[in-house]
Amino acid sequence: xxxxxxxxxxxxxxxxxxxxxxxxxxxxxxxxxxxxxxxxxxxxxxxxxxxxxxxxxxxxxxxxxxxxxxxxxxxxxxxxxxxxxxxxxxxxxxxxxxxxxxxxxxxxxxxxxxxxxxxxxxxxxxxxxxxxxxxxxxxxxxxxxxxxxxxxxxxxxxxxxxxxxxxxxxxxxxxxxxxxxxxxxxxxxxxxxxxxxxxxxxxxxxxxxxxxxxxxxxxxxxxxxxxxxxxxxxxxxxxxxxxxxxxxxxxxxxxxxxxxxxxxxxxxxxxxxxxxxxxxxxxxxxxxxxxxxxxxxxxxxxxxxxxxxxxxxxxxxxxxxxxxxxxxxxxxxxxxxxxxxxxxxxxxxxxxxxxxxxxxxxxxxxxxxxxxxxxxxxxxxxxxxxxxxxxxxxxxxxxx
Amino acid sequence: xxxxxxxxxxxxxxxxxxxxxxxxxxxxxxxxxxxxxxxxxxxxxxxxxxxxxxxxxxxxxxxxxxxxxxxxxxxxxxxxxxxxxxxxxxxxxxxxxxxxxxxxxxxxxxxxxxxxxxxxxxxxxxxxxxxxxxxxxxxxxxxxxxxxxxxxxxxxxxxxxxxxxxxxxxxxxxxxxxxxxxxxxxxxxxxxxxxxxxxxxxxxxxxxxxxxxxxxxxxxxxxxxxxxxxxxxxxxxxxxxxxxxxxxxxxxxxxxxxxxxxxxxxxxxxxxxxxxxxxxxxxxxxxxxxxxxxxxxxxxxxxxxxxxxxxxxxxxxxxxxxxxxxxxxxxxxxxxxxxxxxxxxxxxxxxxxxxxxxxxxxxxxxxxxxxxxxxxxxxxxxxxxxxxxxxxxxxxxxxxxxxxxxxxxxxxxxxxxxxxxxxxxxxxxxxxxxxxxxxxxxxxxxxxxxxxxxxxxxxxxxxxxxxxxxxxxxxxxxxxxxxxxxxxxxxxxxxxxxxxxxxxxxxxxxxxxxxxxxxxxxxx
Numbered sequence: 001x002x003x004x005x006x007x008x009x010x011x012x013x014x015x016x017x018x019x020x021x022x023x024x025x026x027x028x029x030x031x032x033x034x035x036x037x038x039x040x041x042x043x044x045x046x047x048x049x050x051x052x053x054x055x056x057x058x059x060x061x062x063x064x065x066x067x068x069x070x071x072x073x074x075x076x077x078x079x080x081x082x083x084x085x086x087x088x089x090x091x092x093x094x095x096x097x098x099x100x101x102x103x104x105x106x107x108x109x110x111x112x113x114x115x116x117x118x119x120x121x122x123x124x125x126x127x128x129x130x131x132x133x134x135x136x137x138x139x140x141x142x143x144x145x146x147x148x149x150x151x152x153x154x155x156x157x158x159x160x161x162x163x164x165x166x167x168x169x170x171x172x173x174x175x176x177x178x179x180x181x182x183x184x185x186x187x188x189x190x191x192x193x194x195x196x197x198x199x200x201x202x203x204x205x206x207x208x209x210x211x212x213x214x215x216x217x218x219x220x221x222x223x224x225x226x227x228x229x230x231x232x233x234x235x236x237x238x239x240x241x242x243x244x245x246x247x248x249x250x251x252x253x254x255x256x257x258x259x260x261x262x263x264x265x266x267x268x269x270x271x272x273x274x275x276x277x278x279x280x281x282x283x284x285x286x287x288x289x290x291x292x293x294x295x296x297x298x299x300x301x302x303x304x305x306x307x308x309x310x311x312x313x314x315x316x317x318x319x320x321x322x323x324x325x326x327x328x329x330x331x332x333x334x335x336x337x338x339x340x341x342x343x344x345x346x347x348x349x350x351x352x353x354x355x356x357x358x359x360x361x362x363x364x365x366x367x368x369x370x371x372x373x374x375x376x377x378x379x380x381x382x383x384x385x386x387x388x389x390x391x392x393x394x395x396x397x398x399x400x
Numbered sequence: 401x402x403x404x405x406x407x408x409x410x411x412x413x414x415x416x417x418x419x420x421x422x423x424x425x426x427x428x429x430x431x432x433x434x435x436x437x438x439x440x441x442x443x444x445x446x447x448x449x450x451x452x453x454x455x456x457x458x459x460x461x462x463x464x465x466x467x468x469x470x471x472x473x474x475x476x477x478x479x480x481x482x483x484x485x486x487x488x489x490x491x492x493x494x495x496x497x498x499x500x501x502x503x504x505x506x507x508x509x510x511x512x513x514x515x516x517x518x519x520x521x522x523x524x525x526x527x528x529x530x531x532x533x534x535x536x537x538x539x540x541x542x543x544x545x546x547x548x549x550x551x552x553x554x555x556x557x558x559x560x561x562x563x564x565x566x567x568x569x570x571x572x573x574x575x576x577x578x579x580x581x582x583x584x585x586x587x588x589x590x591x592x593x594x595x596x597x598x599x600x601x602x603x604x605x606x607x608x609x610x611x612x613x614x615x616x617x618x619x620x621x622x623x624x625x626x627x628x629x630x631x632x633x634x635x636x637x638x639x640x641x642x643x644x645x646x647x648x649x650x651x652x653x654x655x656x657x658x659x660x661x662x663x664x665x666x667x668x669x670x671x672x673x674x675x676x677x678x679x680x681x682x683x684x685x686x687x688x689x690x691x692x693x694x695x696x697x698x699x700x701x702x703x704x705x706x707x708x709x710x711x712x713x714x715x716x717x718x719x720x721x722x723x724x725x726x727x728x729x730x731x732x733x734x735x736x737x738x739x740x741x742x743x744x745x746x747x748x749x750x751x752x753x754x755x756x757x758x759x760x761x762x763x764x765x766x767x768x769x770x771x772x773x774x775x776x777x778x779x780x781x782x783x784x785x786x787x788x789x790x791x792x793x794x795x796x797x798x799x800x801x802x803x804x805x806x807x808x809x810x811x812x813x814x815x816x817x818x819x820x821x822x823x824x825x826x827x828x829x830x831x832x833x834x835x836x837x838x839x840x841x842x843x844x845x846x847x848x849x850x851x852x853x854x855x856x857x858x859x860x861x862x863x864x865x866x867x868x869x870x871x872x873x874x875x876x877x878x879x880x881x882x883x884x885x886x887x888x889x890x891x892x893x894x895x896x897x898x899x900x901x902x903x904x905x906x907x908x909x910x911x912x913x914x915x916x917x918x919x920x921x922x923x924x
Contacts, residue, residue, distance in 0.1 A: 243752050249818030250695045285815045286479055364824050368831035372838050379842035386846060
């Protein structure tokens with residue numbers, strides 16, 4: 001019996017080794033280390049400080065292409081990403097035209113022919129509704145929406161490749177809605193939850209509602225996002241499931257609002273988020289609250305252009321789709337329990353990053369499964385030797 | 401052997417008393433109906449009912465935190481690590497109490513008073529737990545779980561001792577099976593009902609909160625009161641039976657000598673490792689299971705509770721069937737390997753795939769029952785009879801120690817790293833058990849393969865033992881009475897001791913407390 005066991009366990013061991021190596025390769029060695037050089041400037045070529053809001057321009061220069069990240073709080077806060085196939089492209093701002101918000105052309109990317117793809121995300125409205133029965137169904141009980149284009153925005157605060165801007169409105173009393181944009185030069189993962197995986201082709205926006213005085217004790221919030229896609233609008237939301245929740249405990253899904261290429265399988269640009277929002281600024285597992293989204297729908301392109309200076313300045317003809325992200329489920333605590341809500345979203349061009357296992361998980365599984373197999377092998381060999389040795393000496397017959 | 405002779409005396413007294421009753425006043429027969437006559441089967445069925453419900457309250461309330469996990473965490477503002485403390489505090493007293501349970505029941509309290517006292521602990525513990533929730537005092541809830549733990553495990557020992565005392569021979573297996581099923585029924589009912597109870601109370605009170613939680617737990621304490629009533633009734637019936645039948649109070653028969661630990665063979669230590677490594681991947685997992693199924697597999701809370709309880713539902717019918725199978729085929733080590741590998745497969749399925757968790761949890765339920773039926777009797781095969789109490793006490797003690805520590809570790813891991821790392825951690829624990837059982841297989845093989853004998857081989861050895869026992873019994877009768885303890889050991893008893901070391905199964909009437917101990921922890 002022992003030799004058969006050894007043979008079988010040999011085969012199993014080989015299969016396991018092969019599996020392990022292919023596992024490692026596909027998850028660890030797949031991505032190439034790609035870096036961009038970041039050049040940050042605020043209000044480029046402006047003679048005076050523009051009233052109402054700043055314009056942030058980050059040039060992320062790669063080997064043979066450039067990504068221009070533009071973030072502006074003139075009107076509704078907008079993030080615009082332009083992908084050009086030349087490493088020497090630049091952004092020209094005609095400040096009087098830009099600030100007048102009447103005609104397009106105030107912001108140009110030169111040379112125009114090098115533009116491959118552009119995507120913009122506008123945070124247009126914050127909606128509040130009274131969830132009297134704790135059903136978390138945003139059907140009724142809406143208070144007048146807060147138009148983010150009417151907020152009073154602070155000056156942009158720079159922290160390296162990250163920028164922070166906060167807005168207030170009189171209804172908030174002491175509270176504010178803040179946005180923090182981070183641009184990255186290499187692959188990595190954010191430090192704080194939900195620890196989204198980012199690449200040099202993406203930027204991360206954190207939105208948080210801090211200290212807002214709500215209109216009702218049982219208020220819940222919805223955030224309206226609009227995406228401007230030019231020729232290829234963001235038309236559908238893909239929900240991907242994955243088994244590893246190591247970096248965002250208890251979240252196994254990621255939602256991606258993508259603009260599919262003609263053909264359907266490739267993705268040109270994306271807005272990616274995990275369906276979780278946090279009720280504390282340094283959250284623990286129990287501070288997580290789920291969030292849902294509505295289906296993307298077409299929006300009025302003129303209204304969007306009127307609300308955001310950046311959209312008006314850059315886009316001449318564009319398609320706008322929008323969706324609502326609602327925070328909270330039935331039974332979850334309301335905003336008033338902590339007066340804080342934060343949500344993170346990743347905006348980028350190309351295909352969205354895919355989460356991988358961490359080495360710890362792989363190591364533990366390999367060690368845990370490998371040792372018994374090795375023991376089986378060793379034990380089988382030992383038993384074989386033992387039997388052979390026993391067989392060599394004269395066998396004593398048992399008496400009864 | 402002293403036990404055998406004692407049993408002989410009891411049987412003779414039984415005959416005497418029943419014949420005496422028949423012979424003397426025939427009015428005695430007319431006064432007691434079948435249901436009131438302790439020597440008749442119908443009365444024993446009544447006693448069996450009370451015995452089964454004795455443990456119901458304790459098993460119902462043990463898993464209350466798991467059934468109400470979301471509510472406990474939300475209403476009291478806990479994190480998962482603190483939530484798992486509720487399970488850790490249940491296990492801490494049993495690290496020490498496992499050694500003293502038998503002693504307390506035999507020498508200090510007696511079985512009747514002991515059962516009532518432990519039931520009282522269970523009841524009071526659950527009430528303190530509920531009061532802690534009512535007043536939003538987490539430390540009070542931990543105290544309640546501690547008191548509950550003092551009573552819980554020892555109550556299982558008492559329940560077993562009652563069973564052994566009232567039912568002998570072939571009936572005993574059926575009784576243990578029924579007790580196990582009732583225990584599992586309690587756990588299952590708890591999992592599926594407590595959520596509904598909480599919602600009803602929340603509707604009545606107006607809003608969820610720690611008041612609602614405290615009230616729901618108080619309602620759960622009613623089952624403990626019910627068990628306490630059963631304990632009182634059982635005590636009364638047992639005392640009455642003792643008076644009518646002139647039989648002694650049951651004893652667990654355990655003798656604990658801690659110095660025996662140095663004599664434990666390597667195989668026994670490997671069995672301990674298997675026990676700890678396996679159970680720490682089952683009970684803390686069920687404790688945290690509900691939210692896992694809600695988050696990962698998008699189950700509704702009611703569905704998640706149902707799939708969490710499937711392990712208990714399956715183990716209720718599966719344990720007697722699998723126990724029968726293991727008894728018939730022997731080869732315990734192979735069955736333990738099967739059970740451990742199946743559990744590892746189930747955890748890997750839950751961790752790395754999105755397959756329907758009903759499959760994995762059903763597999764977990766079957767393998768859990770199989771391991772319980774195959775592992776605990778192995779202790780009786782490697783340890784001589786007089787050390788059996790110590791061995792089982794040790795096994796339960798380190799099992800509880802492992803459960804307490806790993807429960808806290810599991811909560812901390814979940815808070816910081818999420819469910820995948822937690823599942824990988826559980827897989828690692830099972831792998832430790834797998835390593836131990838593979839080593840056990842080889843160590844046992846080299847030593848002659850006693851643990852892994854087929855049932856036929858074991859029966860053959862046992863037959864030889866009894867035929868020798870029959871031949872030697874007559875001369876030993878002359879040394880009855882007090883002198884029997886002072887006389888040197890006869891060849892008969894020497895041979896029995898040797899055979900018990902080999903693992904020959906002695907017939908039930910030779911050692912009643914042996915069968916009691918063998919099934920004692922199938923309830924876990």
